[in-house]
Amino acid sequence: GIVLLVILCVVLGAVLLIDIPKNDPALSQAINTETPPSGDQEAPPPEIQGEKDLEEAIETALANSSGRWKESTYKIDYIQLQDDGKMAIVWLAPVDPETGEFLGREPELALAEQNETGEWQILLEDEPSFEATFKTFQYAEKSLLKGDILLGEQEALPKSGTVYGGYYLPWAAGLEKRLTWSVGHTSCSPIYYCTHAFDFADGTMFPLVAAKGGSVFHWRDTCANGDSTCTNSITIQDKSTTPWTYQIYLHIAQGSVPDNLKQVGTPVTQGQYIANVDDTGYSSGHHVHFMVVTEDTRVFSYSMQSYWGVAEDITFKDVDINWDPVTRGGRPRLAYEAATYGGEGRTYYISGNAPANPPTGGLTTPAANTYLTNQIMTVTGWGRDDVAVTKVEVLANYDGSWVTIGETAGGTSFTMNIDLCSTDVPDGYFKLALRVWDYEGNPSGILGKREVFKNVDCSVDPDVTFTNRLLPKTGSVSADVTKGSTGSAISSVEFWFLGRGLFTGERVFLGKDTYGGNGWSAPISTDGKLSASDYVLFALATDDAGNKGGGVMLNAIVDNTNPWVIVNQVRSPILSDSVTVSWSGGDDLSGLDHYALAVKVGDGDYQVLEDNLSDRTTSYDFSIEPAEIIIVAVTAYDKSGNEYTQKMGIYSEGYVFPYEFIFPIFFNND
Numbered sequence: 001g002i003v004l005l006v007i008l009c010v011v012l013g014a015v016l017l018i019d020i021p022k023n024d025p026a027l028s029q030a031i032n033t034e035t036p037p038s039g040d041q042e043a044p045p046p047e048i049q050g051e052k053d054l055e056e057a058i059e060t061a062l063a064n065s066s067g068r069w070k071e072s073t074y075k076i077d078y079i080q081l082q083d084d085g086k087m088a089i090v091w092l093a094p095v096d097p098e099t100g101e102f103l104g105r106e107p108e109l110a111l112a113e114q115n116e117t118g119e120w121q122i123l124l125e126d127e128p129s130f131e132a133t134f135k136t137f138q139y140a141e142k143s144l145l146k147g148d149i150l151l152g153e154q155e156a157l158p159k160s161g162t163v164y165g166g167y168y169l170p171w172a173a174g175l176e177k178r179l180t181w182s183v184g185h186t187s188c189s190p191i192y193y194c195t196h197a198f199d200f201a202d203g204t205m206f207p208l209v210a211a212k213g214g215s216v217f218h219w220r221d222t223c224a225n226g227d228s229t230c231t232n233s234i235t236i237q238d239k240s241t242t243p244w245t246y247q248i249y250l251h252i253a254q255g256s257v258p259d260n261l262k263q264v265g266t267p268v269t270q271g272q273y274i275a276n277v278d279d280t281g282y283s284s285g286h287h288v289h290f291m292v293v294t295e296d297t298r299v300f301s302y303s304m305q306s307y308w309g310v311a312e313d314i315t316f317k318d319v320d321i322n323w324d325p326v327t328r329g330g331r332p333r334l335a336y337e338a339a340t341y342g343g344e345g346r347t348y349y350i351s352g353n354a355p356a357n358p359p360t361g362g363l364t365t366p367a368a369n370t371y372l373t374n375q376i377m378t379v380t381g382w383g384r385d386d387v388a389v390t391k392v393e394v395l396a397n398y399d400g401s402w403v404t405i406g407e408t409a410g411g412t413s414f415t416m417n418i419d420l421c422s423t424d425v426p427d428g429y430f431k432l433a434l435r436v437w438d439y440e441g442n443p444s445g446i447l448g449k450r451e452v453f454k455n456v457d458c459s460v461d462p463d464v465t466f467t468n469r470l471l472p473k474t475g476s477v478s479a480d481v482t483k484g485s486t487g488s489a490i491s492s493v494e495f496w497f498l499g500r501g502l503f504t505g506e507r508v509f510l511g512k513d514t515y516g517g518n519g520w521s522a523p524i525s526t527d528g529k530l531s532a533s534d535y536v537l538f539a540l541a542t543d544d545a546g547n548k549g550g551g552v553m554l555n556a557i558v559d560n561t562n563p564w565v566i567v568n569q570v571r572s573p574i575l576s577d578s579v580t581v582s583w584s585g586g587d588d589l590s591g592l593d594h595y596a597l598a599v600k601v602g603d604g605d606y607q608v609l610e611d612n613l614s615d616r617t618t619s620y621d622f623s624i625e626p627a628e629i630i631i632v633a634v635t636a637y638d639k640s641g642n643e644y645t646q647k648m649g650i651y652s653e654g655y656v657f658p659y660e661f662i663f664p665i666f667f668n669n670d
Contacts, residue, residue: 020547025341038121045335050459053119053120054079054088054120056354057119057122058076058090058092058120058122060122061110061122062092067126068126069182069333071184071336072094073094073097074094074095075092075093075095076090076091076092076093077091077284078091078107078228079370082137087113087114088113088393089109089112089137090110090111090112091108092107092109092225094108094180094284097205101203102170102285103180103201104199104201104202104203104277104279104284104285104287105180105181105201105284105285106181106185106284107282108124108187109124109286110122110124110125111123111124111130111133113133125182125186130431145440150503154430157309157654158310159192159312160294160296160312161488162312163315163326164241164245164292164312165315165326166212167211167212167247167292167316167329168211168270168271168318168348169200169211169316169319169352170208170209170288170330170350170351171209171440171441172440172441173271174441174443175350177200177201177202177206177351178348178349179200179334179346179348179349180200180201180287180334181198181199182198182199182331183195183331183333183341183348184337184341192310192557194311196311196313197289197291198290200287204286205225205253205256205276205278206277206286207273207275207277207440208252208273209274209356209440210247210269210270210272210274211247211270211290211316212236212238213238213267214268215268216234216236216237216261216265216266216268218233218234218306219234219305220232220234220305221234221252221256223280223281225253225280227280227281228281228283229307230252230280231251231280231304232250232251232252232253232254232256232278232280233248233250233251233252234249234252235247235249235275235307236249241294243294243295243296244294244311246307246309247291248289248291248306248307249275249288249289249290250288250306251278251280251289252275252276252288253275253278253280254278256278258274258275264309266361267545269357270353271354271356271385273357273386273438277378281304291311292312293307293308293311294309297309297310301535306499315329316330317352318351318353319349322338331343331345333345333346333517335347347584355440355442358442358444358445359383359384359385359389359437359442359443359490361383361434361436361444361446361447362434362448363379363382363432363433363434363450364381364382365378365379366432366450366452368450368452369452369502370456370486371453372455372456373454373455373456374456375419375420375456375457375458376419376420377417377418378415378417378418379415379416379417379432380415380416382412382414383413383440384423384436385439387440388438389410389439390410390439391405391407391408391437392408392409392410392411392435392436392437393407393434393437394433394434395432395434395435395438395446396423396425396430396433397430397431397433398428401434402433403424403425405425406418413488420454421460426454426461426540426549427454427455427456428453428454428455428538428550429452429462430451431449432449432451432452433446433447434447436602438636440596453502453503453552455550455551458549459484459545460484460485461546461547462481462543463481463485464481464482464493464539465480465551466478466537466556467519469526469553469588470556470640471526471535471537471663472526472640472641473525473527473640474524476521476522476524477495477521477522477537478519478520478521479493479520480519481516481520482588483543484545486542488543488544488547490516490542490543491541492513493512493513493539494512494522494539494540494542495511495513495522495524495537496510497510497524497536497537498537499538502552504508507594511523520541529558529560530559531559531561532589533555534554535555535556535557535558536553537556538550538552538553538554557589557590557640559587559639559642560640560642561589561627563585563632564587565583565585565645566583566584566585566646567581567582570648570650572650572651573652574651577626578621578623581622581648581650582618583595583618585615585634585636586617586636587636589640590638591639592636592638593615593637594614594615594633594637595614595615595617595635595636595637596608596611597609597613597620597632598633599622599631599632600630600631600633602628602629602630606631624650625652627653628652629649629650629655630651631647631648631650632647632648633645633647634646634648
């Protein structure tokens with residue numbers, strides 16, 4: 001886009017050029033100025049007589065037009081009337097068919113002139129008599145400043161014919177903007193001065209970032225937003241090309257150039273924030289007019305207080321149509337422009353312009369490996385950016401993708417209380433992280449990633465309770481499941497064995513039970529596991545409504561150690577026909593389950609007397625015959641099925657030991 005003055009000169013068939021020597025001190029002064037040239041105060045414009053008739057005449061002229069006027073629907077944006085009220089210049093703004101609002105770009109022109117009967121006669125700017133009629137308009141050259149030179153078309157400078165590459169679309173990566181004009185630009189004369197300029201808009205004053213690196217060559221941001229007679233801009237010089245090139249960004253917002261860039265020569269990195277979009281100058285709405293000119297055609301317009309020149313053919317590395325294989329970039333183009341000028345057309349474009357100074361941040365709480373049992377999870381952290389942090393998101397990943405579970409406005413620090421029951425995060429492990437957004441619209445990467453475990457009682461979700469704490473060597477784990485508040489039937493329960501602690505890294509999927517007819521269960525084997533009472537089980541139930549609720553056991557037992565039993569010594573020989581044997585026993589993990597007793601008489605086999613004595617039984621009476629020897633075996637069983645046997649020999653009076661042993665010795669293996 002360019003200011004009204006330049007457009008008016010355009011329709012006269014010329015471009016405003018000022019040939020300032022490259023080392024002229026006046027140039028240095030011009031490119032550092034912040035204040036637009038002052039002029040005489042103008043009287044208020046006359047009231048437009050018959051404005052409705054004028055509008056109807058414009059509508060009729062557009063309806064009867066052809067060619068490019070059929071590519072868009074136009075509405076009147078602005079009318080400038082000369083003092084006698086007999087002639088007016090009319091800005092025609094294209095209308096967004098999706099919103100009905102003006103498209104952000106430079107408007108096109110029409111001339112309105114009253115005839116002798118007071119009727120408005122309309123000339124559109126592509127009609128043959130437009131230029132000659134325009135020269136008679138009172139304000140045709142009103143804005144020309146002393147020192148500006150109006151060149152005829154024969155004096156216009158040519159394009160270089162070079163294609164310059166390495167540019168990115170001038171807004172934050174991942175965001176989409178609308179192309180409103182490119183090769184179809186008619187706002188310059190000769191028209192080719194702008195055929196490689198681009199207008200981008202999205203209806204807002206979106207942040208601009210540098211399309212390519214360089215250094216600040218000129219800036220101006222003192223024009224009030226929306227001022228049609230004053231244009232803000234920033235120009236970035238790129239010395240990496242031959243000849244040097246200049247990126248020109250027009251129509252920027254008042255006061256939006258960062259203070260650190262308000263110094264000529266300041267380095268600018270590709271992707272760095274440089275200003276906000278507005279519609280200062282000759283513009284029908286918020287947009288940026290972006291073009292690149294070379295040292296050979298660069299000029300400074302005092303009327304516009306901006307640099308100008310012949311827009312060179314450039315390509316964008318993040319555009320994939322109208323591809324140039326040499327520079328490895330594409331050219332944005334609208335569909336109707338492609339139909340006229342060739343190539344492929346598209347309306348919307350997504351930037352790949354990575355930030356020069358991406359935002360960053362981190363999480364403070366909850367810490368990694370936190371076991372979450374409260375419905376409200378308090379998340380604290382911080383964000384940082386070179387311009388400003390505009391938003392902070394708390395993210396969760398529980399099924400392979402990151403989703404937002406909380407967000408807050410930007411700042412250097414934040415605290416968020418997130419209701420876990422209002423999220424879709426199921427019970428179990430999930431990853432927690434942070435994403436920070438900067439002023440330009442750039443998101444950070446996924447920051448502060450950590451794993452936590454949720455086990456929260458949300459009434460809408462099913463609830464799982466394990467029924468066996470003791471884990472068998474080979475067998476199953478089982479659980480009871482209670483429906484959630486919706487009453488939906490349980491469709492499945494998944495089981496995991498998590499080793500000795502939630503965050504030890506051992507995670508064995510035991511199985512998914514979709515039947516539940518005999519209770520919800522899954523097979524398990526603990527063979528080879530160390531004996532301990534801090535194993536963890538997790539089960540996740542899903543109901544028919546898709547609600548998920550879990551249950552955790554943090555103290556499951558794996559017991560591969562034997563119980564113990566000590567049989568108290570009995571003094572032999574026994575002088576009576578019976579003897580009482582007592583013992584003590586126990587188990588340190590799963591607990592004692594029961595005892596078994598067996599007896600062996602002489603050289604006979606063991607006979608089981610009791611196979612399921614209560615674990616509280618600690619003595620038993622045995623019969624013994626005269627001159628007899630018996631071996632008593634007491635076996636202790638724990639709840640894991642482990643066993644241990646202690647034996648003791650007893651003999652009665654009159655028993656003679658073989659080989660006349662003096663000291664009878666009984667071993668546990670007989």
